[in-house]
Amino acid sequence: MRAHHERTLRLSSTRRGARLARHLATQQFTDWTGLPHDSEPARTVALVTAELASNAIRHGSLPGRDFWLALLLLPHGLRIEVTDTRPECLPQVSVPPPADAASGRGLLLVQAYADRWGCTVIDEYTKTTWAEVSLGSL
Incomplete structure (x- = not known):
């Protein structure tokens, strides 16, 4: 897998950090x-x-530790x-939560919108959850 472009950022493990990652x-x-x-692929990348993030x-941070966002433009899409x-x-997709549940649908959305996704444990201190979004007919 060879990226045409690559960008890596360190962000705070806060709601503000997640919002900044999306933007x-x-x-x-x-x-x-x-x-x-407002294109469909851009909205999918945001979601x-x-x-x-x-x-x-919510599930992967320790107090005082940041998270990393990496973006890789591949020939077929964005990773x-x-x-x-x-x-x-480790992230797990389970059955959908009850209709009145306030959370628990995030990975179901990732699974529905991404072409592929997964998780890799890098070492004893970190893991990377990734998803690839297709560029479609570009």
Whole structure:
């Protein structure tokens, strides 16, 4: 897998950090591809990035530890990688939560919108959850 462009950022494990990750991923994607911010692929990048970053903050952070966002423009699409500090907390897609549940749908959304996704434990201190979003007919 060879990236045409690559960008890596360290962000705080806060709601503000997750929001910034979403905005930066969308901006970088539109800069690289020339697609408008309101295009379907750009909206998909925003949604997938938001869910991966939110999960890293909610389930993968330790006090005082940041998370990393990496964006890789590949020939067929964009790979979004979020690295956090809890390799023992692997993401799992289970059955959908009850209709009245306030959370629990993030990875279901990632699974629905991304072409591929997964998780890699890098070492005893970190894991990376990644997703690839297709550029479609570009």
